Amino acid sequence: MMNWLSKLLASFRYALDGLKYTLVSQRNMRIHYSAALIVLLLSLYLPLRKIEVLILFVCILLVIVAELINTAVEAVIDMVTTEFHPLAKVAKDVAAGAVLLCSGMAVVVGVSVFYPYMGFLTFSQLEGTPYPPNIGLAALIAFNFFLTLLIKAIVHRLGKLDWEPSMTTSLASCIATSLIVIVDNLLATLLLILLTALMIGTFLHNRKRKNPVILGVVLGALVAVIGFRLM
Known part of the structure; x- marks a missing residue:
C-alpha cells in the first residue's frame, strides 16, 4: 500500500516538474500562465455565470496542454537530432500550429464572455x-x-x-x-x-x-x- 502511494506521489512530482520546466524554459508558456491569471482574477471580480466560468477553464487548459505537447515535441526532436531536417521542422511547426489555434480560440471565447460585463468598453x-x-x-x-x-x-x-x-x-x-x-x-x-x-x-x-x-x-x-x- 505504501509502495503504491509513494509511486502515486512520485508521478505527481514528475508532472509538476514538467509544468515547472515549461514555465522556466518557455517564454510562451509564461505568457499563457500570466494571461490565465488575469482571466481568473476577472472571473472572480465579474458576476460570471457558472457555464461561462467553466468555458474559460476549458479554454485555459486547452492552451496550456497544447503548449505542453509542443514543448514535449520540441524536446524529443532536439534529443534525436541537432541538425536541420525537413521532417523535424514539420513536426515543430505543426505542434506550434496547434498552440496557435487553441490560443486564437481562447481569445475569441474570452472576449465574447467578458465583453458584456465590461461597461467601459461598450461603443x-x-x-x-x-x-x-x-x-x-x-x-x-x-x-x-x-x-x-x-x-x-x-x-x-x-x-x-x-x-x-x-x-x-x-x-x-x-x-x-x-x-x-x-x-x-x-x-x-x-x-x-x-x-x-x-x-x-x-x-x-x-x-x-x-x-x-x-x-x-x-x-x-x-x-x-x-x-x-x-x-
Missing part, C-alpha cells in the same frame, strides 16, 4: 450603425484566416509559390475593411485607409515577392465586404 455610438460590432465580426475574421490558409495550401501544392496570399496582409486588410464598414465615419475611414496603405507599403518594400502581399490585401478586403453583405 454606444456604434449601436445605431448598420453593422454594430458583435460575434459575427469574430466569425468573419476566423473565416478569413481559414480561407487564406486553405488557399495557401492549395497554391503551394500546385507549386505556385508566388501566388500564395500573405496571411498577415489578408488578416490586416480584413480587419481594416471591417472597421471601415462598422465605424461609418469619413475621418476614421481615411485614417484606416492611410494606416493600411502604410502597412502595405512597408511589406512591399521589405519583401522580394510582391504578389503574396497584394493578393492578401485583396482577399482580406473581399472577405470582409462579402461577409458584411451576408450579415
Whole structure:
C-alpha cells in the first residue's frame, strides 16, 4: 500500500516538474500562465455565470496542454537530432500550429464572455450603425484566416509559390475593411485607409515577392465586404 502511494506521489512530482520546466524554459508558456491569471482574477471580480466560468477553464487548459505537447515535441526532436531536417521542422511547426489555434480560440471565447460585463468598453455610438460590432465580426475574421490558409495550401501544392496570399496582409486588410464598414465615419475611414496603405507599403518594400502581399490585401478586403453583405 505504501509502495503504491509513494509511486502515486512520485508521478505527481514528475508532472509538476514538467509544468515547472515549461514555465522556466518557455517564454510562451509564461505568457499563457500570466494571461490565465488575469482571466481568473476577472472571473472572480465579474458576476460570471457558472457555464461561462467553466468555458474559460476549458479554454485555459486547452492552451496550456497544447503548449505542453509542443514543448514535449520540441524536446524529443532536439534529443534525436541537432541538425536541420525537413521532417523535424514539420513536426515543430505543426505542434506550434496547434498552440496557435487553441490560443486564437481562447481569445475569441474570452472576449465574447467578458465583453458584456465590461461597461467601459461598450461603443454606444456604434449601436445605431448598420453593422454594430458583435460575434459575427469574430466569425468573419476566423473565416478569413481559414480561407487564406486553405488557399495557401492549395497554391503551394500546385507549386505556385508566388501566388500564395500573405496571411498577415489578408488578416490586416480584413480587419481594416471591417472597421471601415462598422465605424461609418469619413475621418476614421481615411485614417484606416492611410494606416493600411502604410502597412502595405512597408511589406512591399521589405519583401522580394510582391504578389503574396497584394493578393492578401485583396482577399482580406473581399472577405470582409462579402461577409458584411451576408450579415
